[in-house]
Amino acid sequence: MTGRPDLGRADLVAMLAELTAKPAAEVPERIGSMELAWLMHLVEQRYEQPLDLTDDQLAGIRTVDDALAVFRTSLTAAADG
Template sequence: MSGQPDLGRADLVGMLAELTGKPADQIPHRLGSMELAWLVHLVEQRYDVRMDLTDDQLAGIRTVDDALTVFHTSLTAAADG
């Protein structure tokens, strides 16, 4: 993979909808630890990469948008590395 990953907010919301069985428009903005673990797992599978997220990065993820920002940083670093 090269360049910017094609991961968007809608992708993350879709992954959460798959986990919860709820429609995407009913997915809450805030993430719990189970939802975060699920997202990390699916993103790693989708991009065939291991995201080495630090404790500080993980602690800073409280919302879907937080996750998107951290995941983009990690995936871009993996693509450039």
């Protein structure tokens, strides 16, 4: 993969909807450790590369938007590196 990943907010919400068996519109913005682990697993599978996140990055992920920003940064760094 090269360039910026095509991962979007809707992708993460859809992944969380799958985990919770709720419609995407009912997925809460805040995510816990189980949801974060699920998202990381699915994103790593989709992009076929590990998300190499620091403890500080992980600690800063509390919402879907936080996860999106951190995941995009990690994926872009891996693609460019």
